[in-house]
């Protein structure tokens with residue numbers, strides 16, 4: 157046999173593997189005539205991964221300008237089709253799960269980030285118990301629990317004699333995130349039982365323990381975006397692993413079940429998973445996932461809410477007037493030595509100004525990327541009348557922050573905070589927004605939409621309003637430097653929910669009484 161004949165199969169195998177490799181790297185994918193514009197980027201396989209991670213918002217804005225309302229980009233081996241026309245969102249949001257699946261992507265992420273292996277009914281179970289406990293009548297109970305915990309954290313020293321009316325200085329981001337995180341955590345996961353230590357000691361335990369938890373949570377929070385992208389350097393990876401274990405332990409089923417006032421929402425998650433035979437260590441991991449989902453966004457949002465009020469005196473005035481009117485209507489007054497106010501769900505349903513101010517805060521600072529996996533070849537129908545073919549195995553994504561929330565046609569002067577943007581002239585909630593003369597159904601999307609819409613959205617809005625309500629009734633507060641500019645948005649977190657600022661802003665506060 158000649159040498160050539162000997163090597164021929166080897167050369168052929170090599171060639172096949174090179175071609176196979178190139179295929180895997182996406183080198184041969186060509187746009188078909190009925191598909192959206194395709195942009196693979198310059199780096200094989202990675203495509204635009206680096207630009208996307210560096211600033212999702214800038215990148216998508218650029219692509220929107222370059223390709224128009226629909227385009228497919230390559231990101232780390234996946235082809236993502238972004239739809240940027242909000243009038244075309246409806247069919248995607250409502251598409252059946254057999255075409256566009258939301259669980260596949262979530263499953264991978266929670267396994268990587270929280271070590272949790274999803275079970276079939278996770279989403280359904282969560283949906284059901286959220287409807288029961290975080291909305292409607294359930295919200296009456298949650299509002300009460302949140303209120304009591306906020307008061308324990310914010311005004312526990314009211315009426316004590318020493319130095320209570322001194323000014324305190326803190327970073328506004330740190331202060332707001334800290335208080336809202338801890339009160340939300342205690343309201344959901346329960347309190348230290350009073351029967352063991354007595355009421356005051358139990359309350360004190362809640363204060364110190366939740367503060368420790370927040371301190372560790374913030375470390376994880378800062379690692380989170382790089383953890384989600386799997387780009388943590390080894391040292392940080394070890395730290396993330398340590399923190400994960402710490403939370404599994406601190407939030408374990410065993411420890412949680414010893415608390416009192418555990419919310420129905422958390423209690424039911426245990427019960428359902430235990431009934432399904434899920435091992436306890438996996439349930440512990442789920443508790444951490446829920447802590448993340450429930451506490452990672454509201455704290456940062458409460459910072460932006462207060463900061464926008466501080467920087468917009470007309471907004472502050474309008475919100476303050478509403479708060480005072482609601483209090484007066486229920487015959488309550490805050491005075492030295494008087495009882496703490498009782499702020500109920502009923503009262504929080506009579507605050508259209510605050511509702512609009514919250515909506516406006518989230519329009520400017522909540523920026524999730526909504527992702528669906530394409531389960532079979534399908535068509536996307538755009539409002540323009542054009543159809544586009546999408547391939548099985550790809551992903552379809554929306555980034556409403558650029559597509560809707562910052563669209564100057566839907567929201568004139570979109571970069572400006574206008575506390576009454578979501579109010580009609582007659583003071584009712586405004587829901588009519590237009591683009592190209594057509595009504596836009598999804599005119600702001602901080603909570604996502606469709607089957608993955610945030611199940612905690614009513615509770616979260618309540619939390620934000622309760623926090624600001626208490627700040628306004630019990631405290632005087634101001635920026636240390638009144639001319640301080642509103643900080644920029646940290647570009648590392650685009651896509652994950654509420655954005656965080658590039659730096660904190662100093663403020664001071666003191667009890668009014």
Ligand code: HEM
Pocket residue numbers: 278279282290446449450451453454457522524525526527602603604605607608609610611612613615616653654
């Ligand atoms: C300002 C605060 C909040 C914002 C901006 C926010 C936003 C979001 C978004 C954008 C999603 C995912 C949507 C998607 O992937 O399509 C989500 C999911 C979720 N949120 Fe929220 N959220 C907030 C507060 C809360 C609170 C307070 C809770 C619970 C008490 C909560 C519980 C959840 C849960 C459990 C999920 C996952 C649901 C599923 O299985 O699909 N969130 N949230």
